[in-house]
Amino acid sequence: MKEPIQPALQSLRVRTVNGLNIEAIRQQFPAFDRHEGDHPVAYFDGPAGSQVPQSVIDAVGHYMAHTNSNCGAPISTSQESDTTLQHAREALADFVGGSDPDEIVFGPNMTTLTLALSRTLGQTWGPGDEVVVTQLDHDANVTPWVLAAQRAGATVHHVPIDLTNCTLDQSAYARLLSPRTKFVAIGYASNAVGTVNPVKQMISAAREMGALTFVDAVHLAPHRLIDVAELQCDFLTCSAYKFFGPHVGVIWGRKDLLEELHPDKLRPSPATGPGKWMTGTANHEGIAGAAAAVNYLSSLGTGNTRRDQLATAFDAIACHENALRRRLLEGLQELTEFRLWGLGLNAPESSRVPTVSVTHTSLSPRDMATRLAHLGLYCWPGNHYAVPFTTAAGLEPDGTLRIGLLHYNTVGEVDRLLAGLRDVDSLV
Ligand SMILES: Cc1ncc(COP(=O)(O)O)c(C=O)c1O
Structure with missing residues (x-):
């Protein structure tokens, strides 16, 4: 990195x-x-x-002024674009606490990435399977999973809110989990009321049932350090425009899952790695800006890495x-x-x-x-x-x-x- x-x-x-x-x-x-x-x-x-700080604005402008190109050709601007994307994956891997830049997928925004992932994951569900979402989430972490479950004939459970303090009802969550649970989507922090959910415990309970977990960290990302290794989630998403960057969405996914799953893609596009998930030409200048946003945040701290x-x-x-x-x-x-x-x-x-x-x-x-x-x-x-x-x-x-x-x-x-x-x- x-x-x-x-x-x-x-x-x-x-x-x-x-x-x-x-x-x-x-x-x-x-x-x-x-x-x-x-x-x-x-x-x-x-x-x-x-x-957005000036360093992010400069990174976007620098990309457009000096290295604007598509990826993958033996010309300098293209190779510099490849490097820009690779550096951005490294930056975002550091940002979420991942160890492998290939686990970082960029897209237009969290919603579009999540809809695409939900279509792909939904193909692995069927009747009898259960999916858990919460009432404290942004709809981008609810409707994609509900639609995918409907298509698959799977059942959806909604974890209720305790309205006295706007927290999730953890005993209801525990009751909703079972060996039939295939997937749990949790918000890290509520963009409406600021509650930070006990995500680590919720993931651990889901894992005990053998379920995959997806964490929407969009609202947490500008406020607290994310650590996917500690959380032990399978997927986590954030959006750079919420943490001082441009309008770019990010999904971190466990590498084995990203490799194993079959997203819709065009024939000539990469069959492995993050490129398999990034349909069409990416927003290179925005991705350069997303990396600059991570570097802006790290510039507020101290340390060797x-x-x-x-x-x-x-x-x-x-x-x-x-x-x-x-x-x-x-x-x-x-x-x-x-x-x-x-x-x-x-x-x-x-x-x-x-x-x-x-x-x-x-x-x-x-x-x-x-x-x-x-x-x-x-x-x-x-x-x-x-x-x-x-x-x-x-x-x-x-x-x-x-x-x-x-x-x-x-x-x-x-x-x-x-x-x-x-x-x-x-x-x-
Ligand atoms: C918690 C949360 N999740 C998801 C989203 C959707 O993000 P995007 O605009 O990148 O699709 C938002 C946007 O406000 C949000 O606050």
């Missing part, structure tokens, strides 16, 4: 003795220059897509994000017109990422988002495609107002948002 590591000076600049130097970090993001009228924009819309740098970077990110989340939740406690959906202040830090969903006694989430946007406070209204949750919670069709914090947010931005929320019914 030899992708060049950010210069040490860069690392020093973005870290202080106690953690991250957020102001130095923010200077790397051109998006923070944006204003809404007189108000600097504060981005709380990260769960729908994070902002990129993986060590990522681990220390995510420790520092978690520390800063937890402080922001506590401040936001403390402030929200005083705003009695709001209802918090999800784990509150007393929840263990490991059980949640700083994605906070609220509803208001009289204003719709869309109305609030529109009013706040005039103050440069960008939040997201709606069901966030987490329809099993919003349906179970009786929140359709309006959903929630989602406040997504990332490491580039500041205490000052959280305080501005709390002030905006306090006055939201008098804003226009």
Whole structure:
């Protein structure tokens, strides 16, 4: 995994003795220059897509300006494109804790990759087989498996949510598993309410039944270190545009499974390796940017390997994000017109990422988002495609107002948002 590591000076600049130097970090993001009228924009819309540092923008531009080509020909630009993809696989393998870059498959986004994988895996299911999905997932980790199960004549079980704190009902999960379970799809973290599921235990229980496991880590990826080796899952997915990269989806899969399965593919395309799963010409510039996003994150850490740098970077990110989340939740406690959906202040830090969903006694989430946007406070209204949750919670069709914090947010931005929320019914 030899992708060049950010210069040490860069690392020093973005870290202080106690953690991250957020102001130095923010200077790397051109998006923070944006204003809404007189108000600097504060981005709380990260769960729908994070902002991008200059190094990622440069990587995309560099690819397009200097090495633009298709893969596989004996010409320099093509060979450099092959190298770009190989370096990106190495970077993403480091990012998810994998040991083999050939286990990394790139695609347009998580949804498209998951639909393709579900069609392929579904061919191995039949009547009598059972598939388990959860009510706390984004629909991209539900409907692909439901459709594949329907085609195969397999049965689908849905793990219910405990709506008092928006966690998965673990005893119901245990009851739904049996030797008939062929496949379990679990979300690592909820993009609607921020709950981090006990994925490792859930995978271990599924494995005891002989089931394959698929983890949707899209929402966890910008917040915490992923470690597929520790999780012992069979597949894991994330999307680079949620962790400071471009619009590119990624699936990590166990190599033996990627080799054994038969995805739909064209005759001349590779019959082995990740190329077997990557239909058509890939988004090379986006993939170059995805690798740069991993390198941006590792530049926030310290250590001799990129993986060590990522681990220390995510420790520092978690520390800063937890402080922001506590401040936001403390402030929200005083705003009695709001209802918090999800784990509150007393929840263990490991059980949640700083994605906070609220509803208001009289204003719709869309109305609030529109009013706040005039103050440069960008939040997201709606069901966030987490329809099993919003349906179970009786929140359709309006959903929630989602406040997504990332490491580039500041205490000052959280305080501005709390002030905006306090006055939201008098804003226009
Ligand atoms: C948790 C989660 N899973 C899956 C997806 C779908 O990802 P993509 O947009 O890459 O298809 C999203 C997108 O918001 C998400 O938040």
